[in-house]
Amino acid sequence: MNNLDIKNQATINIEVILLLEAIFQKYGYDFRDYSKAHIKRRILHRMSTSRFSTISEMQHKVLNDEAFFEQILKDFSINVTEMFRDPSFYLKFREDIIPILKTYPFIKIWHAGCSTGEEVYSMAIILKEEGIYDRCQIYATDFNQVVIQKAKEGIYPINKVKEFTYNYQKAGGINSFSDYYTAKYESAILNTDLKKNIVFADHNLVTDKVFAEVHLLVCRNVLIYFNKQLQDKVIRLFNESIIPGGYLCLGSKESLRFSDSFHHFDTIDDDEKIYKRKLHFKR
Template sequence: MNDIKSEISSPKDLEKIEIDLFLQGIFEWYGYDYRDYAYHSIKRRIWHRIHAERLNSVLELLDKVLHNPDCMQRLTEDFSINVTEMFRDPLFFLEFRKKVIPILRTYPSIRIWHAGCSTGEEVYSMAILLQEEGLYDKTKIYATDINTNVLRIAKNGIFSISNMKRYTNNYLEAGGTRSFSEYYKVTNDKVKFDPSLSKNVVFAQHNLVTDRSFNEFHVILCRNVLIYFNRNLQAKVHQLFYESLGMFGILGLGDKETISFTNKADYYKELSRQQKIYQKIK
């Protein structure tokens, strides 16, 4: 017995085993695969839900999740990464105008995939940019996320008015050519973006971990999502993106992400090192 206990050298090791069992249980029962998410990030979210449910341990939460789908839904919300804003990282969108728009002009039609679109602010940002560049009418945007609740928000296009000052500044820094307020109408403490911005957008559930490619795209944007995955899962998702991009297609990542040090690095060239915009070349 002492020999067995010696293999578990600390409570942290035991906690890791419990969390591994927890994630495996969710995968086996619900089909949601969080096993390759960054460990420390997923651990924080599990403990947040443990405390919110007034439980005491990982295994207590596992028992409740397996027998209570509503609890599983709450956990899924915790695991979703929903930090976003209009024209987030404005210089990315400014560089997109300069480096990518000239390429897109050469295509008779354009397909763009926003992977992990959250509540849709960046989708509407791209629609505005494309409209100003005269390309929106020939573009189809596929906006996907694992979380159906945030997709519902994205489809409605209704956001808090309290964010509009920041979003307006972002828009101007991103090279916006009109008055940002022209794109939405104010109702009480909310704004609703013009329906014309979503007429060419398909909002759909898609799981980057378990689902496969569903089309060939000219542009894939997945910004500030991969940082929550471990190296193995990042490699899997990069393979998915590579398979989903047409030749000379564009991949846009978040400011803390890179194609460097992946097994796909040699298959792209940098269009913008600082803004993490890459073009598939083989």
């Protein structure tokens, strides 16, 4: 294969921008401020898997074939997660945040970008073990309806259970992880009582507004896919969604430190990325 010259590379960059614009205009999904490296890699992989010779050629297909667009949507959204992902976070949460939540008569929680639901159920298990689940209302949202449906079902491959159990124990679980699921064929079916106070809903952090006013907002490993401007915009949305004194939990490699809204928050735990919205903000 011939080397790609500089001109070709510049053309590819233009085609990426045009494709994202086309998707936004036609379908309303806005990937224009996603991490460019991530999106470009996904586009070029789809292009070669589906045997298009240029992105422009693929753009025609995206605009005219909704099923193909659904495939692209799947390519762009990352839905790899696990129960109690980063156990040290859940341990810290249990030790430092739960005692404070226990003092509230009613607790509203928003899990934004919940993907297939593993981490929402992880939180539900902790809330149950700490005896406050019945006082909680959990909103779990994602922009991808396919994963929301999976999250609602709460059924995971049985071969994941070993990892989930390991994480659960590391996260300070007080029971046996097997108390929370029933094994059937190749699946682990989570107990339905974990779902009682969870509402799963479609919400897009990029294009939708404040979803609810909450005491706790969990959004882990979502911001890493956004560019700096979009990160700032979404964190402003979080700031508007959390009551003063409420908590924000991000992924282990996501930090508020470089965000425009950093001064609105106190850092509760720098390693586990737990923040508290200031009660009184003075500039």
